[in-house]
Amino acid sequence: MRNFYSHEKIFYSFIVLWMLIGAVVLYAVNNNEVYSDSSWGRNKYNDGEVCDKNEDEVYLAKVRTLNEILTKLRDHYVDELDMEELLDAAIDGVLSKVDPHTDYFDEDELCLFMSSAQGEFGGLGISIDKIDDYITVISPIEGTPAYKMGIIAGDKLSKINGESIVGVSIEESIKKMRGPAGSKIVLTVERPGIGELDFEIQRDVIKIKSVPYAFKLDNGAGYIRIRQFNSHTAKEFAKALDDLENKGIKGLIIDLRSNPGGLLSQAIDTVNEFVGKDKCVVFTKGRSIEANQQYYTKYDRIREDYPVVVLINEASASASEIFAGSIQDWDRGLLVGKTSFGKGSVQNIEQLYSGGIKITTSKYYIHSGRCIHKELNDKILRGKEVSEKEREIIESENHKKEYFTENGRKVFGGGGVTPDVKVENDYLSDLGIKINQKNLFFSYSVDYFRDNKDKINEDFKLNDSLINDFYEYLAENGINYSETEKDSIADWIKINLEASIIEKKYGELAGYKKRLGTDLQFIAAKNLFEKYKTLDEMFKYAESLQKKDEEKR
Known part of the structure; x- marks a missing residue:
């Protein structure tokens, strides 16, 4: 998978070959034919004869041709070839013709992806970064094996099980540190002012907190940060909100900025806290029957009717956009910040002989009918040049796509979720x-x-x-x-x-x-609770801002 982590260098496998072999074997079995000699790929039709072929036949012919090309190159090319590299190029070639969210994972990448989605893995419990060739501990996670053994912020990892990792990538070091819960690892660190220290640490199940911060502000509002939507998010969020409500909050800020998304089910269950049972949160449209689905909230519980403000930015994507857009569509809260990323497609993981493939199967639409997907992003992520003029046209068209919330407020779709109150954050010098x-x-x-x-x-x-x-x-x-x-x-x-x-x-x-x-966006959200007592007052303020924007246009 490309860019699964910002520093990650991705490794591929022989999946195309297995796909080719699988397709050819299937074809051979169905037609009682076995191709094993050099005549495997020859045209069975007479020279000059024009033959009609259906789509399946064309597909199989192309697969056979590709397999034959690879075989001939392997056996007869003047120089010895790295066949794995050629197969990687074939995989890249196929994937370059579809959207950037469809991707292949080798077995290690698939394991890493699934553990991230589930929110837990076997490991040590440290947050790391690479500083001057050293994998450096940014912070140990409280309660984890590394924390209990005395690993501290600033420790520079020099060896794992006696093998130097100086200069090794973050991804490689993560692979070395993760392993089955209960297994042991020897971590050698360089500690400033002390020198080299060895720690024998027993791995344990590390749960990634999707709700790392929740606290009451000095103005009486609560604040909850959702980092991503993994398998624990709805429960973590509900517990954090219970604790805040017990402290007597008068409103709530939910921070979804730079939240890349995650599990759709968890976003829906979290929305459920505010809109109640049997509310349509999202529906999907795709090519297959099973890709066309409607998703409703399913629990009776609903929170007090205090004002909710959701913070979003240009890096809020996918499930976080569904959450934010649903809060907006059901008039349960106000959105503050910048227009979200615009990742409105749904992916399924299909298991392969080796690894798996993440395939885009549908696009999602939130309750108001808005499709949040921004086609511009697909071009950019695929490395295609997008002119400023093209960008302006796309952005301006998005503002023409008007939709309405449950109570008739005007909202916009077609390119991310547009906040009710737009606030830029300071850019770093x-x-x-x-x-x-x-x-x-x-x-x-x-x-x-x-x-x-x-x-x-x-x-x-x-x-x-x-x-x-x-x-x-x-x-x-x-x-x-x-x-x-x-x-x-x-x-x-x-x-x-x-x-x-x-x-x-x-x-x-x-x-x-x-x-x-x-944080200017946070400050703007916090100030709303100091200026306005009710959500209706906040909506009126947002509508006045919208009218000013329309007058400018």
Whole structure:
């Protein structure tokens, strides 16, 4: 699969050959013929004779031709060929002719994909990144084997079971660290200020939390972050919401930004919390009968009628778009942020002899009838050039596709879910990008925490001396900047450095809350609860913004 992880380099297998052999064997069995010699691919028809062939015959003829080409190349080409490479190219060629969400997985990739979808795997429980050739621990997950054994943020992984992994990709290191629960692994780390340490760790089932953060804000609203929709999401969300409601929240912010989607069933069950039973959330349309389905909520439970605000951005995709669009369609909440990605297609996994294939089988439509799929994305993901003019035409056409919610509010479809309140987030300057690329907040905070642990409390603030020391640290690491550049993101630098230091002592949640202080989309959502008491008041505000947009157009 391409780009399953941002750094991943994908490996392929011999699936095309097996498909070819399977097709030929099927053809041979059905026709009582066996092809085994050099006459296997010859035309059985007389020269010059025009023959009508049905679609199946044409398909089988092409498969046989491809198989013969590969065989001839293997046996007779002047140089010895890497047949696996040729077969990989054949797979790529086939997949390049369909949409970018249809993809082949070898056995390892399929296992990784399924464990991600299910939200659990056998492993150690560490969040990692690659920094200066070293796989570096960003944070151990509380309660996991790595956490219990004393692995800490900043540890640089140098060996796994005695074998060096310096320079190895993130994907390869993940494969080496994952394994059956109960099995053991020896992890060698380089710890700053101490040196090399060995840890023998017993793997356990690691559950990926799809709801990593849930807390009550100082204005009385609740906040829940949904990272993805895996097999635990609906239960995790319900528990988090129960806890918040017990604390007496007056409204709720659900953060779906950069949520890539996941399991449709979990998105539907989570929507169920707000719209009640027997509500159509989504329906699908495809070529086969089984691809045409309608999906309804099925539980009686429904939450209190407090205002709900859902945060989305351009990286909210698939199941997260279904959730957000359904909240909008059923008039249960307001959407804030940027138009979502526009991934409105459904994929099924089909098992193969070796690995599996993820096939797009249908497109989905939410309750109002909107198809969220953005065809432009398919072109971009396939690496095709899209001109600015073409992009503008597509975007403008999307705004002409009007639909209506259950209570008659106007919404737009055809290219992602459009928020009711549009809010851009700040874009990082070149200086900010360079700091993040080199992970300098992280590395500085690791050093500071090691030497100043007792000075850090939950309200930790940077003084001028520390801020100046960090700017010197940037220069030492080859980051050049002007005073104007520095001043333009001074607040962002201060908040992010404070957050990075705080979370080394108090955990990810403490740092996460701190960073929200500079998040313009979050701030806009939070302010809605301070300006408006009811959801109807929020809807009226959103309608006034929509009218202003229409007047501009």
